[in-house]
Amino acid sequence: MSRQILSVSPHIRSARTTRSIMLDVIIAMLPALAASAILFGMRAVYLTVISSGVCVLLEFLWEKLLKKPVTVQDLSAVVTGMLVAFNVPVSMPIWMLVVGDIAAIILVKQLFGGLGCNFVNPALVGRLVMMFSFATAMTTFTGSSGIVDAAVSATPLADPASYGWDSFFTLFLGAHGGAIGETCALAIILGGVYLCVRKVIKPIIPLCFIGSCLLFTFLFGGAHPVLQVFEGGLLCGAFFMATDYVTSPITDWGKVIFGVFIGFVTAVIRVFGNYPEGVTFAILFGNVLVPYINELTMTKPLGAIIPEKKKKEAAS
Amino acid sequence: MASKFLQSIHVPHLKNTQDSRPGRLTDVKTVTIPMSMHIGAPAKPVVKAGDHVKIGQLIGEPGGFVSAPVHASVSGTVKRIDDIRLSNGGTCQAVTIESDGLLEFDEHLAPPVITDFDSFIQAVRDSGAVGLGGAGFPTSVKLKVDPARVEYMLVNGAECEPYITSDTHTMVDNPYRIYAGLTALKRFYPDAHIIIGIENNKTTAIGIMRRYTDHVDKCDVCELPASYPQGGEKVLIYNTTGRIVPEGKLPIDVGCIVLNATTLSFIGKYLMTGQPLTTKCITVDGSAVKEPKNVIAFIGTSVRDVAEFAGGLKEEPKKVLYGGPMMGLSMPDMDQPVLKNTNALLFMGEADAVLPEPTACIRCGRCLDACPLKLMPTEMEHACENRDIERLKKLKVNLCMECGSCAYVCPAKRNLVESHKLAKQLLREAGVR
Numbered sequence: 001m002s003r004q005i006l007s008v009s010p011h012i013r014s015a016r017t018t019r020s021i022m023l024d025v026i027i028a029m030l031p032a033l034a035a036s037a038i039l040f041g042m043r044a045v046y047l048t049v050i051s052s053g054v055c056v057l058l059e060f061l062w063e064k065l066l067k068k069p070v071t072v073q074d075l076s077a078v079v080t081g082m083l084v085a086f087n088v089p090v091s092m093p094i095w096m097l098v099v100g101d102i103a104a105i106i107l108v109k110q111l112f113g114g115l116g117c118n119f120v121n122p123a124l125v126g127r128l129v130m131m132f133s134f135a136t137a138m139t140t141f142t143g144s145s146g147i148v149d150a151a152v153s154a155t156p157l158a159d160p161a162s163y164g165w166d167s168f169f170t171l172f173l174g175a176h177g178g179a180i181g182e183t184c185a186l187a188i189i190l191g192g193v194y195l196c197v198r199k200v201i202k203p204i205i206p207l208c209f210i211g212s213c214l215l216f217t218f219l220f221g222g223a224h225p226v227l228q229v230f231e232g233g234l235l236c237g238a239f240f241m242a243t244d245y246v247t248s249p250i251t252d253w254g255k256v257i258f259g260v261f262i263g264f265v266t267a268v269i270r271v272f273g274n275y276p277e278g279v280t281f282a283i284l285f286g287n288v289l290v291p292y293i294n295e296l297t298m299t300k301p302l303g304a305i306i307p308e309k310k311k312k313e314a315a316s
Numbered sequence: 317m318a319s320k321f322l323q324s325i326h327v328p329h330l331k332n333t334q335d336s337r338p339g340r341l342t343d344v345k346t347v348t349i350p351m352s353m354h355i356g357a358p359a360k361p362v363v364k365a366g367d368h369v370k371i372g373q374l375i376g377e378p379g380g381f382v383s384a385p386v387h388a389s390v391s392g393t394v395k396r397i398d399d400i401r402l403s404n405g406g407t408c409q410a411v412t413i414e415s416d417g418l419l420e421f422d423e424h425l426a427p428p429v430i431t432d433f434d435s436f437i438q439a440v441r442d443s444g445a446v447g448l449g450g451a452g453f454p455t456s457v458k459l460k461v462d463p464a465r466v467e468y469m470l471v472n473g474a475e476c477e478p479y480i481t482s483d484t485h486t487m488v489d490n491p492y493r494i495y496a497g498l499t500a501l502k503r504f505y506p507d508a509h510i511i512i513g514i515e516n517n518k519t520t521a522i523g524i525m526r527r528y529t530d531h532v533d534k535c536d537v538c539e540l541p542a543s544y545p546q547g548g549e550k551v552l553i554y555n556t557t558g559r560i561v562p563e564g565k566l567p568i569d570v571g572c573i574v575l576n577a578t579t580l581s582f583i584g585k586y587l588m589t590g591q592p593l594t595t596k597c598i599t600v601d602g603s604a605v606k607e608p609k610n611v612i613a614f615i616g617t618s619v620r621d622v623a624e625f626a627g628g629l630k631e632e633p634k635k636v637l638y639g640g641p642m643m644g645l646s647m648p649d650m651d652q653p654v655l656k657n658t659n660a661l662l663f664m665g666e667a668d669a670v671l672p673e674p675t676a677c678i679r680c681g682r683c684l685d686a687c688p689l690k691l692m693p694t695e696m697e698h699a700c701e702n703r704d705i706e707r708l709k710k711l712k713v714n715l716c717m718e719c720g721s722c723a724y725v726c727p728a729k730r731n732l733v734e735s736h737k738l739a740k741q742l743l744r745e746a747g748v749r
Binding site: 003004005006007008009010011012013014016017018020021071074076114115116117245246250251294298299300301302303304305 | 322327328478550554560561562563564565633634635636637641642643644645646647648649650662664668669670671672675676677678679680681682684688689690691692694695710711712715718720723724725726727728729731733734737
């Protein structure tokens, strides 16, 4: 007589898997990718595909090398690769992009134990490494064959004062210099809405981040706070980077604190700092604080008794 | 009150058996009746091998205050009394009766004479009633409280587990039994407000219960959202009364008693007929079953016989469950008996018996949104892996009712309930209450 499988309940599981979530994130990034193809030409797409491929390959090789189970099928490396590419200008030499991928996958993700164990966003560290190593290449925003004029050399953020309301639509549609995945606000918002509708992310972090950045830029007297929202890495960061599960708080109140905090830091850097773009630093800064934010916002379970009371009960 | 209902999750309903009339399984050769089908001390056998017994005859007397009597479910000869291994891993004595096929009732059975509260409690005790929703807590022990303390008497007809429809059938097919039970409750707990909680997708049951209770003073049917786990005791109490059972306390400490609808129905039946608990309506379903249906079976009938009665099996099941897929207990083999608190038997075929392999936690926080008690499952799992007793205490893993919502929604397919059970064990071993 055959024996039955014994297992602990529950004996059914939802259809949602890590892979399906990552697939949704990839789908959400496609509008931005399509926009970049139109704005900057097909090289933007090639770079994104290459970056994803390199990330998957790196993860695969690393796991093989260390004789760990291969986890590339969860698609998280594809997401990381796409995000790294989204952070570079279309003219970026491929080998430099690969350096960013190595930093993201090996340095940040795998060295800390793989998916779920990294404490900062891999793609953003990839960006940071490239920013410090290849400062010129990272800030040369020239279109190759797209509609963005090769003459556009810097992001509008570098000189926000020169921008007026008439350029709002240019900004919203992304027809200006910038990193591949960052310029088209419309496409990014489309992707963000998709993520929210599919319940992949909650809108808490993006809304708090954008709202607080807007508020603090205004309070600090930064130029055109509303325009700044639609420019640079803010939207891309808010929807695709700051919402990274692993490096954002798990509680709802934690997400609020996190969003407001990185919005504040972004505004500070944008208004007072030397870098025109503060999103990368702000999110990385926020990432580091996540364990503390989680601790601070621990939920109060239903019926839980506060420790002092409990000790008394145990004593009696 | 922050929100009217606690957070819950959507699980597939799979109520395939809700429209079919239950079939009665009477053709059994032997029954094996364990002496421990309840929480508390096992019953002590009062028969010996060779004795002739009839249906409803006492074969095991309560082994303590928190205990329940056990009765013969068929007429015939006691073949043996020996130890059997139950699915929960424990061992207990069991009385095996060979049926004579006559299904004769014990001629001494008569409706109990009830004069006062004590005789009511005694009747409930003699009936062998235990929590039939699955918990198996002796009902008389639960009811034996100062009636003045009972502000709410909650009847749990939520039946939130996928597949299971036996409680619904009890409410739809035998509402007069529930009515008889309610009448007794009204008599002995006059101050209590009776609330029957039913998920809002069970419209027939809600309609029938409304019709039976419309004219009854202080008795309402409360429609609950059709989401899991509405039937969890603490969840039901909060969702119907807004009250929170504090850590380490019982529902009665907040003026509530929760009775499963089938338990109440059985008590009603016993008060009218004096027939102790010897049969049980069970939902038989799962991908390996040919004809999913509800079966009224004698307690002690082997799971294999029940499967045969439900048209047999399409394939050799890989996993067989007592109860629903969310909280059910998997059994080692199909020779296990039907217990008092068995409300479903699920036979899962190859396709759904094997669970997906867990992958790394991505800290998405879905488990936090799923937990009805607002615990932090992922943090508890982490603390458990680290054997961090202090942290487990802080995270209140002891409150976890193991409903499985967190593990169900987990995209990484972490075995969170397994971890929480282990964590609670760690706390017990560390002497934490």
